[in-house]
Amino acid sequence: MSRVAILGATGYLGGYAVRRFMSDGHDVRAIVRSPGTASFPEGVEVVRGDVTDPATLPPALERVEGVLMCLNGGGDPARARSVEEQGGANVAAAAGNAGVQRIVLISGMFAQPAYAAYPWEQAKVRGEQHLNDSPVPSTVFRVGFVNETLSRFLRGNRPVLIGRQPHLVRPIAVDDIMSAASRAFGMPETANRVYDVGGDEPMTMREAVAAYASAVTGRRISPAAVRSVPIWLMRGVNRLFAKGEMTRALGILSTMNRHGDVTDTAAWFQDFGKPPTPFAQWVAQQSRIEESS
Numbered sequence: 218m219s220r221v222a223i224l225g226a227t228g229y230l231g232g233y234a235v236r237r238f239m240s241d242g243h244d245v246r247a248i249v250r251s252p253g254t255a256s257f258p259e260g261v262e263v264v265r266g267d268v269t270d271p272a273t274l275p276p277a278l279e280r281v282e283g284v285l286m287c288l289n290g291g292g293d294p295a296r297a298r299s300v301e302e303q304g305g306a307n308v309a310a311a312a313g314n315a316g317v318q319r320i321v322l323i324s325g326m327f328a329q330p331a332y333a334a335y336p337w338e339q340a341k342v343r344g345e346q347h348l349n350d351s352p353v354p355s356t357v358f359r360v361g362f363v364n365e366t367l368s369r370f371l372r373g374n375r376p377v378l379i380g381r382q383p384h385l386v387r388p389i390a391v392d393d394i395m396s397a398a399s400r401a402f403g404m405p406e407t408a409n410r411v412y413d414v415g416g417d418e419p420m421t422m423r424e425a426v427a428a429y430a431s432a433v434t435g436r437r438i439s440p441a442a443v444r445s446v447p448i449w450l451m452r453g454v455n456r457l458f459a460k461g462e463m464t465r466a467l468g469i470l471s472t473m474n475r476h477g478d479v480t481d482t483a484a485w486f487q488d489f490g491k492p493p494t495p496f497a498q499w500v501a502q503q504s505r506i507e508e509s510s
């Protein structure tokens with residue numbers, strides 16, 4: 218058990234990390250840009266820090282043994298670079314000076330030279346390189362398709378895919394990822410390793426979306442009934458009506474449409490075990506969550 222600082226604790230994946238790390242017995246410090254507006258479970262220490270402002274990092278990392286990075290600089294190339302590339306360098310430098318023993322980086326499966334077609338993925342590739350060059354041991358999780366993303370494919374009660382998404386994915390529950398991240402801090406053999414992180418149940422995204430939609434709507438929805446909207450059309454909607462807010466998500470979906478799930482999970486299964494939450498069990502939990510809310 219150790220004190221772990223979480224960068225990106227207010228974010229989507231970071232929120233799961235906070236809860237999982239707390240229940241695993243870590244002392245959790247959330248490093249956030251706006252401490253006044255962030256809300257966390259009782260017991261979380263909240264300190265200010267901005268990875269694009271290196272002066273904020275030494276005090277934020279004082280007395281910390283581990284750092285989890287769950288950062289996302291969005292779809293704007295300059296901001297993605299400053300947060301995920303230069304931010305990685307800033308955190309690595311400050312962590313080295315603070316005596317941090319391990320950094321765990323949550324990255325994405327396309328953040329590797331063979332697939333990094335977009336600026337935010339290229340920023341992640343270089344950010345990872347900064348961690349490799351640092352004396353602080355690091356563990357990188359290149360995360361594939363996450364179960365929790367499925368909620369984003371419901372429009373009202375109707376499941377809608379973006380792109381045809383013909384390839385197989387192997388979805389994984391976020392809590393299974395964060396449980397492994399939590400353990401990584403105590404596993405010396407995972408130092409300076411990069412893991413492709415995914416589940417072990419192949420399915421099309423259409424099948425995954427249909428199963429999720431059936432569970433939360435209470436209606437049986439077949440994969441064939443899931444509509445698909447072309448990516449080019451969504452890009453137009455993004456430009457005209459969404460002020461570019463979907464740029465990053467559409468880029469990722471476009472790469473998925475072309476390549477599918479590119480994770481090679483052999484090393485991940487070997488060192489961390491197969492993810493404990495079967496997809497069907499996770500889906501059943503979602504229907505219970507919907508019923509109780």
Ligand SMILES: NC(=O)c1ccc[n+]([C@@H]2O[C@H](COP(=O)([O-])OP(=O)(O)OC[C@H]3O[C@@H](n4cnc5c(N)ncnc54)[C@H](OP(=O)(O)O)[C@@H]3O)[C@@H](O)[C@H]2O)c1
Pocket residue numbers: 224225226227228229230231248249250251266267268269287288289290300304323324325326360361363366
């Ligand atoms: N979501 C997925 O399904 C998924 C799948 C695979 C991989 N990933 C990877 O997981 C990582 C996290 O993704 P996410 O979806 O959880 O992102 P997110 O919800 O957008 O959260 C991003 C976090 O980064 C923080 N942040 C942004 N700029 C910062 C800065 N300058 N200094 C400090 N913190 C800053 C944000 O804090 P503020 O509250 O201050 O804005 C927020 O907490 C990303 O690297 C992503 O590529 C995500």
